Structure formats: structure tokens, C-alpha cells
Amino acid sequence: MEQLISTIPALPIVSAILTQLLSVRLGRRVAWLSVTATSITFALTVVILALHLAGVAGDPVSTSHDWGVLLNDPLSAIMGVLIVGISLIVHLYSVRYMAEEPGYARFFVLLDLMTAALLVMVSAGDLVTLIVAWHVIGVLLYFLLGHDMRRQSPFRYAFWTLFTYRIGDVALIVAAAILYHAYDTWSLTEMFSRIQTSPEVPGFMGMTALEAAAVFLALAAFARSAQFFLHNWLPYTMDGPTPVSALMHAGIVNAGGFLINRFAPVFVNAGDVLHVLFIVGLVTAVAGSVLMLTQNDIKKSLGYSTMGQMGFMIMECGVGAFSLAIYHLIAHGLFKGTLFLGAGGVINAARRDDGVPKDDLYTFVIERRPARRRPPWLMMAVITLVVPAVVLGLAHWLVSQEFFQKQGAMVLLFFGWVTGAQLIFATYRMRTEHTGRLFTLVLSSFAVVVVGYTLIAHAFELFLYPDAAFRDQMHTASSFNVVWFDIIVILTTIVIVLGWLFTYYAEQNGKRANRLRGRAWLIFYALISREFYLADIYAWLSRALLRTAKSLNIWLRWA
Amino acid sequence: MSYVMLAVGGLFLPLFPLSMLFNLLYARLRNPVLRATVLLAWPQIGLTIIFASGITVPGWLHTWAVLTSLLYGLRALVLREVSLWTSFVGTSAWALLWILYGNGASPVQMQLFSLGISAPLVMMAFLIAGLERRFGAAYLGLYGGLAHSLPRFTGVLVIVVLAVIATPMFPTFFAMLSMIIKSLPTTPVVAVGIGIVWLLWSWAGARLLQGLITGPQQLAVADLGQANTWLYVVVLAGLMLSGVYWMGTLP
Numbered sequence: 001m002e003q004l005i006s007t008i009p010a011l012p013i014v015s016a017i018l019t020q021l022l023s024v025r026l027g028r029r030v031a032w033l034s035v036t037a038t039s040i041t042f043a044l045t046v047v048i049l050a051l052h053l054a055g056v057a058g059d060p061v062s063t064s065h066d067w068g069v070l071l072n073d074p075l076s077a078i079m080g081v082l083i084v085g086i087s088l089i090v091h092l093y094s095v096r097y098m099a100e101e102p103g104y105a106r107f108f109v110l111l112d113l114m115t116a117a118l119l120v121m122v123s124a125g126d127l128v129t130l131i132v133a134w135h136v137i138g139v140l141l142y143f144l145l146g147h148d149m150r151r152q153s154p155f156r157y158a159f160w161t162l163f164t165y166r167i168g169d170v171a172l173i174v175a176a177a178i179l180y181h182a183y184d185t186w187s188l189t190e191m192f193s194r195i196q197t198s199p200e201v202p203g204f205m206g207m208t209a210l211e212a213a214a215v216f217l218a219l220a221a222f223a224r225s226a227q228f229f230l231h232n233w234l235p236y237t238m239d240g241p242t243p244v245s246a247l248m249h250a251g252i253v254n255a256g257g258f259l260i261n262r263f264a265p266v267f268v269n270a271g272d273v274l275h276v277l278f279i280v281g282l283v284t285a286v287a288g289s290v291l292m293l294t295q296n297d298i299k300k301s302l303g304y305s306t307m308g309q310m311g312f313m314i315m316e317c318g319v320g321a322f323s324l325a326i327y328h329l330i331a332h333g334l335f336k337g338t339l340f341l342g343a344g345g346v347i348n349a350a351r352r353d354d355g356v357p358k359d360d361l362y363t364f365v366i367e368r369r370p371a372r373r374r375p376p377w378l379m380m381a382v383i384t385l386v387v388p389a390v391v392l393g394l395a396h397w398l399v400s401q402e403f404f405q406k407q408g409a410m411v412l413l414f415f416g417w418v419t420g421a422q423l424i425f426a427t428y429r430m431r432t433e434h435t436g437r438l439f440t441l442v443l444s445s446f447a448v449v450v451v452g453y454t455l456i457a458h459a460f461e462l463f464l465y466p467d468a469a470f471r472d473q474m475h476t477a478s479s480f481n482v483v484w485f486d487i488i489v490i491l492t493t494i495v496i497v498l499g500w501l502f503t504y505y506a507e508q509n510g511k512r513a514n515r516l517r518g519r520a521w522l523i524f525y526a527l528i529s530r531e532f533y534l535a536d537i538y539a540w541l542s543r544a545l546l547r548t549a550k551s552l553n554i555w556l557r558w559a
Numbered sequence: 560m561s562y563v564m565l566a567v568g569g570l571f572l573p574l575f576p577l578s579m580l581f582n583l584l585y586a587r588l589r590n591p592v593l594r595a596t597v598l599l600a601w602p603q604i605g606l607t608i609i610f611a612s613g614i615t616v617p618g619w620l621h622t623w624a625v626l627t628s629l630l631y632g633l634r635a636l637v638l639r640e641v642s643l644w645t646s647f648v649g650t651s652a653w654a655l656l657w658i659l660y661g662n663g664a665s666p667v668q669m670q671l672f673s674l675g676i677s678a679p680l681v682m683m684a685f686l687i688a689g690l691e692r693r694f695g696a697a698y699l700g701l702y703g704g705l706a707h708s709l710p711r712f713t714g715v716l717v718i719v720v721l722a723v724i725a726t727p728m729f730p731t732f733f734a735m736l737s738m739i740i741k742s743l744p745t746t747p748v749v750a751v752g753i754g755i756v757w758l759l760w761s762w763a764g765a766r767l768l769q770g771l772i773t774g775p776q777q778l779a780v781a782d783l784g785q786a787n788t789w790l791y792v793v794v795l796a797g798l799m800l801s802g803v804y805w806m807g808t809l810p
Contacts, residue, residue, distance in 0.1 A: 102707070103706075128736070131727075131736070132727040132728065132732075135726065135727050135732075136726070136727055139721065139726055142765070143717075146773070149704075149706035149707065149772060149773050149774075150704075150707070150773075150774070150775055151773070151774075152769065152773050152774060155765075155768075155769050155773050156769070159762075159765045159769070162761060162765055163758070163761065163762060163765075166757070166758050166761045167758065169757075170754035170755075170757060170758060173736065173739055173754065174739065174743070174750065174751070174754060176740075177739055177740045177743040177750065178743065180740060181740075181743065181744050204747055545633070545636070546636060546637055548633070549633045549634050549636045549637045550637045552630070552633070552634050553634050553637060553638070556579065556634075557579075558582070558586070558638075558643060559579040559580075559582040559583045559586070
């Protein structure tokens with residue numbers, strides 16, 4: 001077992017070295033060496049996951065040093081399958097996609113090294129190994145994004161990524177230093193067991209060591225997962241090769257969620273830091289979604305979509321649903337990877353043939369024929385409000401009868417209810433000829449998604465966090481004060497209802513909107529289309545810093 | 560006496576404004592072997608002096624060392640002359656050795672860290688000589704496109720720059736890690752300052768690479784020979800291994 005765990009990250013490294021050394025002799029065929037190694041690595045990760053599912057637990061693998069320890073736990077097993085699975089698809093896709101590009105062998109070398117670094121990151125069993133892998137990923141991503149060295153622009157945007165990632169690296173190092181000084185060990189397993197016995201070690205500025213460490217860990221996660229204020233690099237990295245975009249959006253940017261899960265024992269003992277995660281995640285989810293809707297460039301739109309999803313992932317951690325965040329990052333990774341890799345092919349195919357079947361379902365869903373009469377609004381209002389609540393409630397009750405006791409579950413239920421209600425409301429407004437058929441389709445889809453999501457999320461929770469006491473601790477730690485909880489729920493409800501009313505009013509009045517509101521709308525649109533002016537502010541700050549450096553050099557005579 | 564020794568130490572483990580003397584001297588050197596010797600020997604002399612005199616480092620000196628390091632890290636951002644870039648980043652790195660000294664690092668550990676910091680700078684000095692021989696100057700934005708005209712040279716240059724800016728698993732990485740870990744409990748502001756210096760180095764390194772290796776191919780010149788490439792690879796691999804096995808020892 002120990003050899004197997006060490007072999008998994010070692011294989012891509014060996015493949016990278018061989019690919020580089022044999023690239024002249026084998027030419028373009030060298031890519032298949034890399035693909036083969038990744039396929040074997042994938043098979044090994046699947047074996048490890050299967051062993052975990054079968055209940056065969058392994059020991060951590062260690063070297064003679066204090067660091068270099070690899071963990072063999074459910075989290076590393078499941079993340080390993082995701083990473084190598086996506087990497088394998090990206091490898092296969094790149095064999096032909098990158099064939100015309102210069103630096104073909106270099107691309108596969110970097111892909112292999114990235115796979116190895118990601119595997120080491122998810123299985124790191126000590127702080128130093130984690131820092132090393134975390135740091136190396138940023139550097140490798142910089143060179144992957146800037147693969148086309150004939151042009152300056154990919155490098156410029158890759159640098160934004162590198163710099164933001166380096167902010168996260170420094171934050172992670174500071175967090176590691178705090179944890180090391182507080183618990184006198186580099187080993188994560190040892191540290192987590194010490195945290196459970198003495199969580200109140202003093203730290204800095206009135207915070208406990210765990211609170212201080214959690215703040216810096218959160219910052220590291222925010223930088224990696226493009227949370228608001230640290231998100232600007234994400235939509236601008238589309239100048240890199242498409243396979244790199246797929247790998248980045250599917251397997252790298254979601255590392256923030258992994259980090260929070262890995263340090264779950266720190267976060268559950270870190271006071272209000274989980275609430276900060278919730279708020280930052282919420283703001284990011286809203287900002288990312290709004291920015292996504294206003295883009296006219298499909299790739300930038302996908303970038304902001306990822307930002308919104310990462311916001312949801314961090315928000316889930318904030319409400320104590322750590323395992324749900326892992327499920328979310330896996331699901332998002334798979335669908336976003338598919339979108340990136342499939343986008344080019346779909347566009348090409350659509351140019352030849354729209355591919356839309358002229359069948360009954362198409363005419364029903366797309367070519368809607370408005371009904372002459374609407375169903376009674378009272379009945380629809382009841383359905384809109386009650387049905388999502390019933391579906392969500394039943395699905396959660398199926399997996400856990402005490403879910404009403406968990407505030408985090410209630411928050412997620414609330415958001416689920418809002419989404420469901422909005423879906424039914426939108427369906428009602430479609431005014432289709434066959435209302436019954438459309439509602440049956442929509443409601444059964446909603447029920448399948450909710451029940452599936454709930455069951456899988458529950459299975460993930462049991463797999464990743466088998467200790468029931470720790471699961472309870474996670475939910476308790478994320479609970480808000482009841483007054484604050486009520487205030488947040490009421491405020492959110494008001495915002496959502498106002499949003500619905502605003503949309504309804506705007507649609508009813510159409511062009512009759514008054515001039516003042518039109519002006520406010522324009523200002524809002526300018527703010528959104530300029531992406532909250534954050535890129536401008538950062539550009540201004542960096543130019544000011546460079547001007548200062550230049551002036552200093554002149555004053556000090558370049559000495 | 561101790562202030563005199565501090566000043567002498569501050570010349571060789573450069574503290575601003577004494578650091579200006581080193582940079583003026585380095586700018587006058589043209590021979591790569593001489594440059595390499597200075598880069599290797601300069602901080603070692605400083606370490607020998609401060610260990611021989613056994614001076615105690617006052618608290619304010621930690622802040623001064625970080626400020627010096629920040630100053631040179633910042634100024635390195637806009638440099639286009641690569642040789643000057645090397646000496647500025649070196650100054651920025653060596654100044655931080657005061658923090659290790661102040662936190663009670665052993666002479667052997669400090670000499671190893673200092674060697675680990677100097678070694679990639681020495682390699683830079685030789686690469687710069689290679690650029691000057693080929694193009695007449697080692698200057699950012701002057702020619703660019705090295706990735707296409709000199710692929711082997713570029714590969715080596717990229718890895719050497721990564722070693723200079725403290726990328727894992729090079730000794731510089733472990734030196735920076737050790738400095739942050741050691742200074743955090745007593746002087747958290749200094750630890751954060753070291754983190755910012757690290758950020759500035761990354762920025763400076765990225766600007767250097769962007770100015771040299773990207774862009775369309777400009778000039779047709781001879782690439783680094785295979786033997787020389789292997790020599791660089793072996794030295795870099797040795798540096799990495801030394802980083803892991805000698806300097807990767809944690810506190």
C-alpha cells in the first residue's frame with residue numbers, strides 16, 4: 001500500500017523527465033508516453049479509492065525527514081481520482097489540439113509536473129510538503145498559461161495569476177508558521193489530534209492561534225479560488241491554451257475548497273472565521289454571477305461562472321457543509337472541463353448544422369405557443385412556495401431526520417427553496433399551451449436534482465467525515481447567533497422579493513421607465529461592465545508602485 | 560566597537576545605505592569569474608565578521624534589514640539591466656540573513672543558506688556573460704524572443720531565475736521559509752515583511768523572464784552547447800538536492 005501511495009505522484013514526475021529526454025528522438029509521439037503514464041496513474045488512484053470504499057484504511061507514508069509525508073485518507077483518494085481523471089482527459093485532448101503549437105513536448109512535461117504537484121498537494125501529510133506543492137502549482141500554471149511564448153499577452157495575464165497565487169502562498173506559509181509554533185509539529189495528523197485536546201492556544205492580537213491560522217488559511221483559499229477582491233486574474237487567463245483553461249477551471253482553481261476541508265479541524269475551532277467564509281463566498285457568488293451575465297465574450301463569461309461557483313463552494317464551507325463543497329468542486333470541475341474542451345467543437349459543428357432536432361420536445365420547449373388563459377394565480381402561488389419546500393424537506397429528511405437542528409443545512413435549504421420557487425415562478429410566466437406537461441417536466445427535474453444532490457452529499461459526508469461527533473462539531477461551529485441568523489434570512493428574503501418585484505415591474509412598464517431610474521441603471525451597468533473598476537484600481541496601484549521604484553532608482557543612482 | 564562591527568557587517572551583509580557600496584562595486588565588474596567570486600564571497604565575509612565578533616543584533620536591526628530587503632526588491636522591479644538585477648536581488652536576499660543571525664541560527668546553517676542564496680546568483684552571472692557575448696548587452700526588452708532563438712539557454716535561464724526568487728525546492732526557498740518561521744513568534748511584522756519581499760522577487764522574476772524570453776524571434780544566434788546545458792542541469796539538480804537534504808532541515 002505504501003509503495004502504491006508513493007508511486008502515484010512519482011509516475012508523472014518520471015514521465016515528465018522521460019518526455020523531456022526522449023522528445024528529440026520520438027518527436028510528436030512522445031505525447032503518448034505522457035498519456036500512458038497518466039493512464040496508469042489514473043488506474044492506481046481508482047484502486048486506492050476502491051480500497052477506501054471497501055474500508056481498507058492505509059497508513060500515512062513518510063520519509064526519513066520531518067516532511068515529505070503523504071497521506072492516504074478518503075479526501076486525498078477522492079481528489080486524486082478527480083485530478084488524474086481530468087488530467088488524463090486534458091492529456092488526450094492535447095495530443096491533437098496542441099499538435100501545431102511550438103513547444104509540444106514542453107507542454108506535456110508541464111502537464112505531467114502539474115499532475116504530480118496537484119497529487120502531492122492533495123495527499124500532503126505535513127505543512128511543508130503542502131506549502132511546496134501549493135507554491136509549485138502556481139509556478140507551473142504560470143508557464144502553462146504562458147505556453148505560447150511568441151506573444152506577450154498570455155504571459156501578462158499569467159503573471160496576474162502568479163502574483164495572486166503568491167499572495168496565497170505567503171498566507172499559507174504564515175498560517176503554517178502559526179500552527180507549527182502553537183502545536184510544535186509539522187505533521188497534519190499529529191497536529192489535528194493535538195488541536196482536539198487543546199484548541200485554545202494563544203495566538204496574535206487577541207486571537208487564538210487557531211483563529212489566526214484560520215484567517216491566513218482562508219486568505220490562501222480565497223487567492224487560489226478567485227474570491228472577491230482576489231478574482232481578477234481568473235477571467236483574463238483565457239489567452240492560455242484551451243486544455244490549460246480546462247485543467248485550471250476543473251482541477252486547480254477549486255483547491256481553496258480542498259484546503260478548507262483539509263484544515264477542517266482548524267476551522268471548526270476558529271470562532272467566527274467560518275462566518276467570514278460564508279460572507280466572502282456569498283459576495284463572490286453574487287458578484288461572479290452578475291459579472292457572468294453581463295459578458296459578451298463566452299470565455300470570460302465562463303471565467304466569471306467559475307468565480308460564482310467557487311463562491312458557492314466557499315459559502316458551503318462557511319455553513320459547515322464541508323463535504324458538500326468537495327462534491328460541488330468535483331461536479332463543477334467535470335462540467336466546466338467539459339464546457340471548455342467541448343466549446344470549440346460545438347461551435348464548429350453548429351456552423352455546419354444547428355443540430356437541433358425538429359421533434360415534439362423541441363417544438364414544445366423552444367417554439368412555445370402561448371396559452372390563451374393562465375392557470376389561477378393563487379394555486380400557482382401556493383405551488384411556487386410550497387412545492388420546493390416540500391421536495392427539499394423530504395429529500396433532507398430522507399438522509400437525516402434531525403436536519404432541522406442544523407443551521408447550516410437550513411441556510412442551504414433556504415437558498416434551495418429560493419431557487420426552486422424562482423424556477424416555478426419563471427415557468428408560470430412562460431404561459432405555455434400545455435401547462436401540466438411543462439410543470440411535470442420542470443418539477444420532476446427539480447425533484448431529481450434535489451434528491452440526487454442530497455443523497456450524494458450525504459454519502460460524501462459519511463465517506464469524508466466518518467466521525468459523527470466531528471460532523472456535529474462542524475455544524476455547531478458554523479452556527480450563527482439566532483438573532484443574526486434571523487436578520488440575515490429576513491434581509492436576504494427582502495432582497496430576493498424586491499428583485500422579483502423589480503423584474504415584474506420592469507417587464508410590465510417596458511419602455512415607460514423614468515429617466516432617473518434609467519440613469520441609475522446606466523451607472524450600475526457601467527460599474528458591472530467595468531468589473532467594479534477593480535482591474536483599473538489594481539493597474540493604477542501597480543503603475544504607482546513601479547513609478548516609485550523608478551524614482552528611487554534615479555535618486556539613488558542605481559546603487 | 561560593536562557599532563563599528565555592525566557597520567562592517569552591514570557592508571558585507573548589505574544594509575542600506577552601506578549596500579550602495581556593494582552595488583557600485585558590482586556594477587564596475589565586467590569579468591564573469593570576478594562577478595561570481597564576489598557574489599559567493601561577499602556574504603561569507605560578512606558572516607565570518609559577525610560570528611567572529613559575536614555582536615548582538617539589536618531589535619531595530621531586524622526592521623532595518625527587512626526595509627533594506629524591501630527597498631532592493633522594489634527597485635529590482637523596474638531594472639532592465641540584468642546584471643544590476645542580480646546584484647539588487649542579491650542585496651535584498653543577503654540583508655535578510657541578519658534576521659536568521661538575530662534568531663540564533665548556527666554558523667554552519669547560515670553559511671549554507673548564504674551559499675544557497677549565492678549559488679543561483681553566480682549562475683545568473685555566467686548566463687549574463689553568455690547574453691553579453693551573443694547580443695552585446697544583457698538588457699530586458701532589447702531583443703526578447705529568446706525562447707525561440709535560444710531554447711536550451713532559455714530553459715536554463717528560467718530555472719536559474721526560479722532558483723533566485725526562492726521557488727521550491729531550491730535552497731533559497733528553505734532560507735525564506737526558515738526566516739518567516741523563526742521570526743514570526745517574536746516579530747510578526749518582520750515575518751510579514753519577508754513575505755512581501757518574496758512577493759516582490761516573484762514580480763521582479765516574472766518581469767525579467769517576460770522581457771527576455773517572450774516575443775517573436777529577433778536574432779539568429781548560437782544556442783547553449785549541450786555539454787554546458789548538462790553542466791547547468793547538474794548544478795541545478797545538485798542545488799535542489801542540497802536544498803532538500805541539507806537546508807530542508809526544519810527548526
